[in-house]
Amino acid sequence: xxxxxxxxxxxxxxxxxxxxxxxxxxxxxxxxxxxxxxxxxxxxxxxxxxxxxxxxxxxxxxxxxxxxxxxxxxxxxxxxxxxxxxxxxxxxxxxxxxxxxxxxxxxxxxxxxxxxxxxxxxxxxxxxxxxxxxxxxxxxxxxxxxxxxxxxxxxxxxxxxxxxxxxxxxxxxxxxxxxxxxxxxxxxxxxxxxxxxxxxxxxxxxxxxxxxxxxxxxxxxxxxxxxxxxxxxxxxxxxxxxxxxxxxxxxxxxxxxxxxxxxxxxxxxxxxxxxxxxxxxxxxxxxxxxxxxxxxxxxxxxxxxxxxxxxxxxxxxxxxxxxxxxxxxxxxxxxxxxxxxxxxxxxxxxxxxxxxxxxxxxxxxxxxxxxxxxxxxxxxxxxxxxxxxxxxxxxxx
Numbered sequence: 001x002x003x004x005x006x007x008x009x010x011x012x013x014x015x016x017x018x019x020x021x022x023x024x025x026x027x028x029x030x031x032x033x034x035x036x037x038x039x040x041x042x043x044x045x046x047x048x049x050x051x052x053x054x055x056x057x058x059x060x061x062x063x064x065x066x067x068x069x070x071x072x073x074x075x076x077x078x079x080x081x082x083x084x085x086x087x088x089x090x091x092x093x094x095x096x097x098x099x100x101x102x103x104x105x106x107x108x109x110x111x112x113x114x115x116x117x118x119x120x121x122x123x124x125x126x127x128x129x130x131x132x133x134x135x136x137x138x139x140x141x142x143x144x145x146x147x148x149x150x151x152x153x154x155x156x157x158x159x160x161x162x163x164x165x166x167x168x169x170x171x172x173x174x175x176x177x178x179x180x181x182x183x184x185x186x187x188x189x190x191x192x193x194x195x196x197x198x199x200x201x202x203x204x205x206x207x208x209x210x211x212x213x214x215x216x217x218x219x220x221x222x223x224x225x226x227x228x229x230x231x232x233x234x235x236x237x238x239x240x241x242x243x244x245x246x247x248x249x250x251x252x253x254x255x256x257x258x259x260x261x262x263x264x265x266x267x268x269x270x271x272x273x274x275x276x277x278x279x280x281x282x283x284x285x286x287x288x289x290x291x292x293x294x295x296x297x298x299x300x301x302x303x304x305x306x307x308x309x310x311x312x313x314x315x316x317x318x319x320x321x322x323x324x325x326x327x328x329x330x331x332x333x334x335x336x337x338x339x340x341x342x343x344x345x346x347x348x349x350x351x352x353x354x355x356x357x358x359x360x361x362x363x364x365x366x367x368x369x370x371x372x373x374x375x376x377x378x379x380x381x382x383x384x385x386x387x388x389x390x391x392x393x394x395x396x397x
Contacts, residue, residue, distance in 0.1 A: 050107070050361055051347030053096040055117060055167055059089045067109065069095045074107035087114040092169050094118060098345055111344055117167045123280075124383075125259070125302070126159050135170065138163055139383075142171030153179025160259070184262050185269060187286055188227045188237055192219060202227060208238040214314030217244025228269075228284065228317050243313040250312045251321075255330045256283070257383060258304045270320075272306065273383075275332065278354040280385050285310060285318045297327035303383065305329050329380040332387060335395075338373045349386075352377055356386040367394030 054070025065076045074097065076082070087093050098111040124139030136143040136155075143163055145151070155161065160180035165172045190203035200207040200219075207227055219225065224245040229237045256274035259282075263269055268287040273280040285308060287293065293300065300306070305326040310318035336353025346365060350357040357377050359365075369375045374395045379387035 049098065049100050049110075049345070049347060051096075051098050051342065051345065051359075053094065053348070055169055056089075056091055056093050056095050056114075057169065058091065059095070061089050067095075067112075069097055072097070072099075072107065074099050074109050076112070077108050080109045081111045083111070083113045085114055087116060089114065092117065094167065096342075096348070098347065113343070120165060120167050120172050122163050122172065123160070126155060126157050126161055129155065129157060136174075138172075143177075144168060144170045144173040145177070146173070149174045150176045151179070152177070155179050185228050185230055185240060185284060186237070186263075187267050187269060188229075189267070190225065190227075192221055192223050192225055195219070195221065202237075204235055206236045207242075208232065208236065211238065211240070213239040213241050215242045215244065216313050219244050226267075226286070226313070226319070228286070228313070241313050241315040241317045243311075243317075243319065252308075252310060252312050252318070254283075254308045254310070254318075255326075255332075256280075256306055256308065258300055258302060258306055260302070261300070270300075270323075272308070274308075275330075275381060275385055278356065278385065281316070283316045283318060285320050285323070287320050287323065291320045292322040294322070294324040297325050300325050329382070331378060331380055331390075334377045334379075334387065336375070336377075338369055338371055338375055341371055350389075350392075356384075357392070358386060358388045359392065360388065363389045364391040366391060369394040 052070060052072055054072070056067070056069055058066065058068040060067070060076075063076055063078055063080070067074055067076055082089075094115050094117045096113045096115075097109055099107050099109045101107050122138055122141055122143075124141070127137040127139065129136050134145045136145055138161060143165070153159075155177065162178045162180070163172060163174050164176045165174040167173070188202065188205055190205060192200055192202055194201035198209050200209065202225060205227075207229070213229070217223070217225075219242070226243045226245070227237055227239050228241045229239040232238050254274050256272045259271040259273055261268055261270050266287070266289045270285040270287055272283050272285050274283050298304065300323075305328065307324040307326055307330065308318070308320060309322040310320045312318055334352055334355045334357070336355065338350060338352055339354070340349075340351035342348035342350075347359055347361065350359055352375060355377070357379065369392050376393045376395060377387060377389050378391045379389040381387055
């Protein structure tokens with residue numbers, strides 16, 4: 001009996017000890033789990049970087065201070081590096097800025113580089129002319145016209161102009177404005193009735209060949225032709241290009257944006273700026289009744305982006321088979337050598353085998369592209385054919 005009592009006592013004590021130990025262990029685990037994760041050391045996230053340039057609208061040598069460059073407002077702080085290059089800090093000068101955006105704080109400049117305002121060129125249509133203020137709107141840019149501005153041609157709202165000047169607080173201060181005064185071309189479809197040296201008769205229209213226009217196909221009496229040219233008088237046409245219907249033209253697929261549509265009936269002539277290498281190539285695209293025009297993404301209008309399938313007739317003239325109005329600028333790919341990069345960092349404008357490439361904080365850099373690297377750039381063009389890069393991949397690395 002005593003042995004049984006002793007055994008029960010031992011079992012009870014052992015169970016009690018196990019319970020106490022388990023309780024302490026559970027309390028320690030609960031305490032450990034209750035420690036917030038934020039109490040653990042973490043690395044501070046890096047603030048996103050941006051790069052931009054433009055006319056200084058507000059600036060000061062005082063630190064700290066608030067600046068405005070172009071459309072950007074930012075703070076100059078004790079750590080900001082300012083390279084004045086002998087240029088005074090005042091409104092109207094040009095600045096290139098690198099800045100960061102700390103979370104919950106305003107944009108802060110890390111580097112500011114000053115220089116005199118550079119020259120600028122634009123080619124676009126006149127939207128408005130204000131003779132009282134001397135401010136014209138060309139495309140989406142304000143152009144300052146003064147007594148020092150040389151204007152060639154007769155400007156009017158809707159006219160295409162080339163403007164060269166210097167950037168200022170009020171916009172582009174124009175040095176020269178050249179109005180595109182070329183006569184709008186017309187197209188005539190008919191049958192060759194007579195052929196003489198320097199002159200054809202197409203139906204009853206006299207076609208002047210004195211400028212030796214390019215001719216696609218084999219012209220002969222009775223052939224159907226499309227003549228593109230300018231009217232020099234009633235039933236007189238000075239040819240710029242001729243396409244014989246029995247000939248063969250070079251099929252091309254091109255991208256560009258619409259400048260204007262000329263004509264009241266078919267065939268219409270669309271004036272288009274085609275993307276051509278690193279720049280733009282003006283062209284005329286003939287649109288006939290059987291041309292497929294896909295306007296699903298929107299109606300064709302000024303500055304609409306286009307995908308064009310057409311037969312090239314030479315001298316900048318195309319006969320369209322199909323035109324698609326695009327919802328967005330078409331993506332472009334460029335493979336070439338990095339010729340220029342920003343002086344500090346990677347954000348800003350690059351030059352890749354002659355192509356202007358804008359690198360932003362959203363651009364993916366694959367590999368380690370640097371000056372002299374062979375790279376492939378994927379991006380979207382603006383209306384001057386400068387690419388905003390989505391990615392730049394260094395090849396051979």
